[in-house]
Amino acid sequence: MSVDETTTAARSEALAHVAHKPGAAKNDPILKADHVVRRFGGMTAVDVDHLEVQEGVITALIGPNGAGKTTLFNLLTGFDTPNTGEWSFQGHSLSGKSGAAVAKAGVVRTFQLTKALGRLTVLQNMLLASPNNPGEKLGLSWLPFLWKRHEAEATEKAMEILARFKLDAKAADYAGSLSGGQRKLLEMARALMTDPTMIMLDEPMAGVNPALVQSLLGHVQALRDEGMTVLFVEHDMHAVRHISDWVVVMAEGRIVAEGPPSTVMKDQAVVDAYLGAHHDTDLGDDALLDPEVLARLEAEEEKR
Amino acid sequence: MDEFLRILTQSLGEILAPTTAAMAIAAIGLNLHFGYTGLLNMGQAGFMLLGAYGFGITLTLGGPIWLAFLIAVAAGVMFALLLGMPTLQLRGDYLAIVTISAAEIVRWFGRSTLWQEWTGGASGLQGRYFKDPFHALSFLPEGRFALGPFEYINTGSDSWFTRIFAWGLVALLLLFVWLITRSPWGRVLKGIREDEDAVRALGKNVYSYKLQALVIGGAIGALGGVVYAIPTAISPDAMGGRTMTFFVWTILLLGGAATVFGPVLGSMIFFTAYMFMRTGMRTLSEDTALGNFISTTQVEFIGGMLVGITLMCLVIFRPQGILGNKKELAFNVR
Numbered sequence: 001m002s003v004d005e006t007t008t009a010a011r012s013e014a015l016a017h018v019a020h021k022p023g024a025a026k027n028d029p030i031l032k033a034d035h036v037v038r039r040f041g042g043m044t045a046v047d048v049d050h051l052e053v054q055e056g057v058i059t060a061l062i063g064p065n066g067a068g069k070t071t072l073f074n075l076l077t078g079f080d081t082p083n084t085g086e087w088s089f090q091g092h093s094l095s096g097k098s099g100a101a102v103a104k105a106g107v108v109r110t111f112q113l114t115k116a117l118g119r120l121t122v123l124q125n126m127l128l129a130s131p132n133n134p135g136e137k138l139g140l141s142w143l144p145f146l147w148k149r150h151e152a153e154a155t156e157k158a159m160e161i162l163a164r165f166k167l168d169a170k171a172a173d174y175a176g177s178l179s180g181g182q183r184k185l186l187e188m189a190r191a192l193m194t195d196p197t198m199i200m201l202d203e204p205m206a207g208v209n210p211a212l213v214q215s216l217l218g219h220v221q222a223l224r225d226e227g228m229t230v231l232f233v234e235h236d237m238h239a240v241r242h243i244s245d246w247v248v249v250m251a252e253g254r255i256v257a258e259g260p261p262s263t264v265m266k267d268q269a270v271v272d273a274y275l276g277a278h279h280d281t282d283l284g285d286d287a288l289l290d291p292e293v294l295a296r297l298e299a300e301e302e303k304r
Numbered sequence: 305m306d307e308f309l310r311i312l313t314q315s316l317g318e319i320l321a322p323t324t325a326a327m328a329i330a331a332i333g334l335n336l337h338f339g340y341t342g343l344l345n346m347g348q349a350g351f352m353l354l355g356a357y358g359f360g361i362t363l364t365l366g367g368p369i370w371l372a373f374l375i376a377v378a379a380g381v382m383f384a385l386l387l388g389m390p391t392l393q394l395r396g397d398y399l400a401i402v403t404i405s406a407a408e409i410v411r412w413f414g415r416s417t418l419w420q421e422w423t424g425g426a427s428g429l430q431g432r433y434f435k436d437p438f439h440a441l442s443f444l445p446e447g448r449f450a451l452g453p454f455e456y457i458n459t460g461s462d463s464w465f466t467r468i469f470a471w472g473l474v475a476l477l478l479l480f481v482w483l484i485t486r487s488p489w490g491r492v493l494k495g496i497r498e499d500e501d502a503v504r505a506l507g508k509n510v511y512s513y514k515l516q517a518l519v520i521g522g523a524i525g526a527l528g529g530v531v532y533a534i535p536t537a538i539s540p541d542a543m544g545g546r547t548m549t550f551f552v553w554t555i556l557l558l559g560g561a562a563t564v565f566g567p568v569l570g571s572m573i574f575f576t577a578y579m580f581m582r583t584g585m586r587t588l589s590e591d592t593a594l595g596n597f598i599s600t601t602q603v604e605f606i607g608g609m610l611v612g613i614t615l616m617c618l619v620i621f622r623p624q625g626i627l628g629n630k631k632e633l634a635f636n637v638r
Contacts, residue, residue: 079501103507115502117495127488128495129506135488136508138516142483151488187502194506 011057011245018246020259020267023050030055030198030229031076031107036085038071038253045071046082047253053198058220058230060240060261063250064274069233070112072250073202077109078102089198104131106197112206112233116183118176122167125175125186126158127151129193158193165189165219181212188219199223201232205239217243237265249273307587313453315580320454322462324575325470326352326532331555331567332477333524339561340485341517342497344400347387348525348552350407353414353544354379355526356533361422363434369441372434373530380526383410384519392514404546411544428539431461438534439465461535470531474568477524482564484520493517494562547608554615560625569626582607 018024029052038046046068053059061069074080076087078099086095094102103109117125127133133154134140135147162168165185170178175186184204191199204220205213213236221243224230234240240247240261247264249257251273257264264270318324330348337343358379362372387406391399413419415426423429442465444458459465484490492513495503500510532543542548551574559570585603589595598606624630 077505079504098509099501099504100507100509103505108507109505111501111505115499115505117498117502119498120491120494124491124494128491128503131507133488136492138484138489138520141487141489142480144487147488190506 014054014057015246015260018054018258020257020263022255022258024052024258026052026054028055029053031087031089031231033076033087034085036072036075036082036087038068038075038080038082044253046075048072048085048250048255051248051255053229053231054246055229056224056227057245058224058232058243059246059248060244061231061233061248061250062235062237062240063256066252067250067273068253069250070202071253073109073200073233076102077107077200079109103194103196106195107200108191108194108196108198109200110184110187110191110202110204112202114180114183114187116175116178116186118174120175121172122162122175122178122186123155123158123171125190126162126193127154129190130154130158131194154193161189161192164222166215181208184208184216185212185219188216192223196228198229198231201230203233203235205234205236213239241265307591311580311583311587314583315576317454318575318579319572320467320471321575322466322470322535323532324571325467325474326528326530327552327555327575328474328528328568328571329470329477329531330525330528330552331559331571332474332481333521333528334552334556335561335563335567336481336485336493336517336521336524338556339563339566340490340493340497341514342396343392343514343518343521344396345403345518345521346400346549347403347405347407348528349544349546349548350403350410351380351383351522351525352529352532352548353407353410353538353540354383355529356538356543357414357423357429358526359530360429360434360533360538363437364422364429369437372437373527376526376530377523380523381519383526384522385515388515388518392511392518404549407544407546407549411540414540414544423540424538426540428537428542429533431533431535431537435461435534441465441469444468463535466535470534473527473531477527478564478568481524485564489513550615551611554611554618557615557618557623557625560628563625563627563629566625566627573626578607578611581610 014027018026031053033048033051036046036048063069075082078097088094089105089107133150140146159168162171167185178186204216208216217239220230244261247259247261248255249270256269256273257267330352334345334348337345355376358376359372362375387402391402414423417425439459442459444465448455448457449464457463492508496510496513504510555570555574556567558574559566582603586600589598589600589603
């Protein structure tokens with residue numbers, strides 16, 4: 001058995017006995033969230049009772065528009081404050097921590113609208129992400145001999161990562177001159193500079209041309225194969241089915257289903273979430289005029 | 305022709321004038337705010353006025369000169385902390401609103417009779433209260449010295465010593481800003497200028513960096529105020545007004561934001577052109593038929609208007625300034 005197959009086997013083993021239901025307990029959860037609620041005025045954007053993310057696998061977070069996926073991302077990474085809820089990463093609580101503190105704990109994220117730092121070069125974008133650079137302290141910044149070595153090592157590492165993402169030829173160009181797809185790649189590459197334990201990608205394939213999607217998917221899988229935990233939001237179902245090991249489905253702020261990609265799409269709750277619970281009800285049907293049928297439909301609605 | 309030469313000499317004299325250096329220093333501070341970190345400080349004049357007060361009042365009360373400089377810098381630091389701590393967590397525009405009003409508050413407190421005993425109220429502090437300890441620092445011999453057409457006394461208000469001191473300070477601050485901004489610390493500032501959320505997501509404490517930049521730039525602004533006050537006087541309306549702030553902005557944008565020498569070049573060109581324009585117009589108004597349309601008193605106002613128009617044209621046609629990198633800016637102009 002090759003190494004690749006072993007890890008694949010280990011991965012499916014890790015998730016083999018996990019129940020296919022919302023909030024299912026995992027064998028080695030790296031991220032645990034409880035009772036996370038975020039309201040915008042009267043609208044409840046996120047209401048997640050329990051969520052566990054398995055370590056070392058790719059978990060996809062899907063759901064129709066407005067399901068609260070990005071809001072949940074923002075909450076978990078410290079970019080938004082929930083009304084209630086707590087969550088922990090590797091057993092340490094992250095609730096109420098700032099975005100910077102979450103990143104320092106090893107959870108790095110990317111954004112749905114890419115945030116390449118346009119007026120910095122590609123290499124500077126990468127170097128900026130290097131953690132613990134002594135030259136970033138004001139007191140030491142004017143003494144180059146204190147940070148030259150860290151800088152040189154970081155440059156070497158940055159060029160390696162850039163080469164992997166085929167951006168090394170662009171290292172000296174301003175990030176603002178990159179194409180949309182290249183910016184996505186740069187953002188992912190930059191995230192890797194921080195040596196994350198877990199990487200959270202917000203719609204990594206959005207707006208990327210199909211030819212590049214394939215290589216992006218490859219990169220995401222490579223991250224997992226290096227031992228990183230990946231959680232990503234995506235609308236492209238082919239991408240989700242292709243690379244994810246586990247899928248969490250959100251609708252109207254709640255987690256409505258969980259399971260492996262092959263079966264979760266067939267889950268009634270998922271079909272309802274995407275197509276509506278009454279998608280096969282014929283609105284021209286005279287039965288709808290029957291009070292009994294209407295009462296039954298309403299009762300169904302209540303139960304949901 | 306003689307008249308023209310006189311105007312030209314007077315204008316070129318502005319290149320090394322102490323006020324040019326003072327405004328260059330204020331622009332160096334603003335450059336750290338706006339050019340590198342993207343902070344919209346619309347109240348640099350407030351920092352300058354506070355610095356000048358700190359310096360002037362300490363000396364008036366008989367404090368030693370080193371303490372006067374220290375207090376000037378401390379005033380800038382305190383002001384920056386006071387403004388930055390509540391606003392830097394908000395979006396950038398709020399800092400602009402807060403700084404422009406805070407600078408006005410400083411000016412009105414200076415003008416008011418509340419602390420007239422120390423600030424001199426609306427008429428300000430005369431130079432004679434604080435100049436002597438500064439002139440005592442001079443290492444130049446008594447007398448005058450002429451360099452080409454430029455002749456000044458060695459030690460005094462509009463003197464060679466003031467020039468040497470002012471430009472020495474400019475050089476020192478340029479070196480300081482160059483050292484800190486070419487470092488990884490400076491790179492974080494530029495990252496914040498581009499997108500602070502992205503920098504936050506990489507594990508940097510954005511708030512702390514912004515506060516550091518605001519404090520350093522503000523302290524430099526306060527020193528600019530000191531240098532501005534030394535050859536003249538401390539007058540709240542002349543120094544702390546919005547006009548002053550917009551002069552500093554014009555200088556920075558003219559020279560080129562986020563460049564090391566931009567503020568200095570901008571200040572030199574600005575004051576030379578400003579002087580040339582005003583003296584030129586005044587002479588024309590006095591000696592020619594133009595005086596029938598534009599009186600000499602109107603020249604000042606027209607000068608001010610032209611500065612505003614220049615600022616607008618700069619932002620529209622050459623936002624990167626003289627020294628700025630066009631490529632660097634091109635991506636952000638939409």
